[in-house]
């Protein structure tokens with residue numbers, strides 16, 4: 318069934334039958350606005366960088382400065398900025414296409430159907446029909462921030478060129494950021510040369526702009542780096558205790574094997590099959606009964622293989638302990654029974 322979209326676009330929808338019009342939720346509209354604003358800002362930023370760096374390149378060649386590393390930095394970051402400019406231009410263009418907006422809104426289930434008599438020219442649904450209208454401003458902003466990133470990913474995939482340029486721009490941005498950091502550290506020695514004055518100013522500007530753009534990722538990476546020793550220590554402890562548990566379990570298995578049962582019909586309680594291999598027991602199969610419960614029993618071969626990778630009972634996930642270390646939980650229960 319075709320539905321007349323607010324902007325005059327035809328959209329397929331099977332769920333909807335009455336006379337209604339699809340409208341965006343407040344959340345989606347907010348995310349879309351944020352995305353467009355961000356991309357537009359980045360576009361302007363790259364435009365500024367390209368113009369300023371081109372001027373620097375012309376000045377450098379007029380001053381007969383010759384080429385040193387710093388000037389290569391200007392040249393490469395300028396080329397990089399051109400690619401990014403194309404990328405942000407394309408993203409902005411795609412985000413303004415109504416069909417793409419509608420596709421995204423459907424994709425993220427951010428469409429509400431409004432009865433035709435309630436419809437206004439506004440692309441956003443009236444508040445009474447919009448479940449996201451009740452969100453507080455803070456919640457709305459938080460959700461919009463996440464959705465904005467998803468929208469970006471989705472829009473990037475609108476064209477192959479855009480997709481590859483996105484990967485290329487992000488990667489080269491990081492490379493230039495590292496190069497920029499290197500210069501910021503190395504600069505004090507090169508400060509006195511007249512020819513380097515403008516490139517150096519540009520390095521500070523570019524460095525800060527890149528940092529702002531990727532700050533959340535850089536901070537996250539820094540945090541991960543700080544946390545790394547703790548994570549390593551944690552993993553080491555985990556590894557050690559896991560080994561200990563496994564050894565305990567194998568010891569427990571050895572003890573259980575002393576009391577193995579040769580299967581006869583109804584010699585054991587509960588299911589008459591092994592829940593590891595799901596096979597019914599055959600007469601004279603070697604069966605082991607776990608210490609956790611009389612109902613937890615398996616083939617000797619199955620549970621032996623299981624305990625090579627796990628140290629818990631396959632049925633109740635309780636840690637298998639040697640007889641003298643049975644879990645304390647178990648004992649009061651047994652006392653109550655008697």
Ligand SMILES: [Zn+2]
Nearest residue numbers: 591594616619
């Ligand atoms: Zn089995």
Ligand SMILES: [Zn+2]
Nearest residue numbers: 609613630633
């Ligand atoms: Zn068990």
